Amino acid sequence: MPHRAWAVAAVTFVTIVGAAAFRSLPGLLIDPLHQEFHWSRGTIGLAVSVNLALYGLTAPFAAALMDRFGIRRIVAAALVVISLGSGLTVWMNAAWQLVLCWGLLVGLGTGSMALAFAATVTNRWFTARRGLVTGILTAASASGQLIFLPVLSWLVEHHGWRPAAVTVTLASFAVVPFVWLLLRDHPADVGLRPYGAPAFVPKPPPLPGAGRRALAVLASAVRTGPFWLLAGSFAICGASTNGLVQTHFVPAAHDHGMPVTTAASLLAVIGLFDVAGTIASGWFTDRFDARRLLALYYAFRGISLLFLPVLLGPAVHPPMLFFIIFYGLDWVATVPPTLALCREHYGEDSAIVFGWVLASHQVGAALVAYLGGAARDTFGSYDVVWYGAGALCAAAALMALVIRRGRSAPAPA
Incomplete structure (x- = not known):
């Protein structure tokens, strides 16, 4: 019979998918809000930036609150706040x-779901396979995007x-019963040891x-030096993914004549x-040096962004599909090795440290x-932004390479 940890991971996956529904929406609304309310794209982008910043800045406090009040209570409350804000x-x-x-309420809610x-x-439910599980849970956000983007x-x-906003509200609220009924705070709550642990761990x-x-x-x-290198490189990660591609890819493609539904697809x-x-990255992280993995991911991402301005057009051609596949494989592949490096250097405080590193990710975004x-x-046009993001990714690759190894680092494969 599978260990209960895998069921908890499954509920966590579904929960993050539900919260990701809202994160699919901002890039689709820039043009409609601009046309209806005559707000500048900068003004709309400001609301998105508040959301992204709070998504990151809330995360370390949410991790600490989970230690105080339990995972289930904090996550259920966060989903309700997301539903309220989007509605x-x-x-x-x-x-x-x-x-x-869009900025404050949903930013606080999604930050608690970060x-x-x-x-x-x-950290609580797994001792073995942590890299793989991190990759799977990180991929949940992308799965939410995959499910909801075409529909929205x-x-x-x-x-x-407006119907799209209501859909997001209902999707987020629908996950609340699953969290309350199925999620548990710690393996000791159900009399189990963490997956892969040699002995029972008291709560x-x-x-x-x-x-x-x-x-x-x-x-x-x-x-400590590793914190600044991790935070700086992860800020660039956020700038080149959530802040740039997730928010501005659809309007940028529409500028070149591509239909909105095609760009969203x-x-x-x-x-x-x-x-x-991301799942593959988690598997690699269990086996290879996380610093080298990060350097490769950032370098490949930067190269792909430098080519994007010449690929955008009214129709989808094979080179654009190659960019989509290549960039997609790299989107948040950086998370498992970044979290692994936090564990190496900060031990039991790694979830909170990672929350602060994630805050830098969202500030960059x-x-x-x-x-x-x-x-x-x-x-x-967006051309100058694509080129700038490509250059920043090169800097992130160099930052990853100079992070020193932690005392608890596994031997490289």
Whole structure:
């Protein structure tokens, strides 16, 4: 009989898929909101940037709150907040309301559902196969994109953006019962040892002062060199994925005459290959030097982005499909080795440290979500942003190579 840890991982996967429904929406709404409300793309990008920044900045506090109040309570509450924020956008008529609902509420909710949630589940329930499980749970976000992007793009094109927002609301809320009934905080709650552990592990007592603990872990981590290299490279990761491609690929392709539904379908295909790439990355992380893996991932991503401006056009040609497949395999393949390096250097605090590293990822994403829209308003195209992101990825590859090995690093294969 399979270990209960795999059932918990499955519920976590479905939960992240539900939360990812909203993350499929922003890039589809830039043009409709611009046309209906006459807001600039920079203004809309600001709301997206607030969402992305809070998605990251909430994560370390959410990881600490899970230690205090339990995974199930925090995740269920986060899903309700996501539903509330996306549902309220239906009645907005001013830009500040977009920032409040789309930026603040959904940013806080998705931040509590961020990859620190996956890290907490993996750390508690698994001793063996952590890299593989991290890859699978990371791929859940891409799976949500794969499932919802074609549906949402069709709704936006044929019925407007409001039905799409309502769909996201219902999808997020529908996951709440699964979380409450099936998710458990720790293997000891059901009398089991973590998967692969040689002995039973008692459930640790709740840790008070979640906010203080998150800040204390940060204060300790910032005094170490690996933290800055991991945070800096992961900021570039966020800038070149969530901030740039997820937010601006659809409007950029539409600028070149590509139909919105076609561009959204290409993003969904990126999500399909991201699932394979991230799970494979988790498998590689269990076996190879995480620093070298990161350097390869960032270098390949940068090269692909440098070619994108010449590939965009009104129709989908084989070179564009090659970019989609290549980029999709690399989308969040960086997560398993980054989390592994956090474990090597920070041990029991690794989930919270990873939450802060993820915060840098989202700050990078937030800056480019805004700057990408501002660049489109200023230059009339996104080309300068693609080239800039390619150069940043080269810098991230170099940063990954100079991270020193941790004391608990596994022997390289």
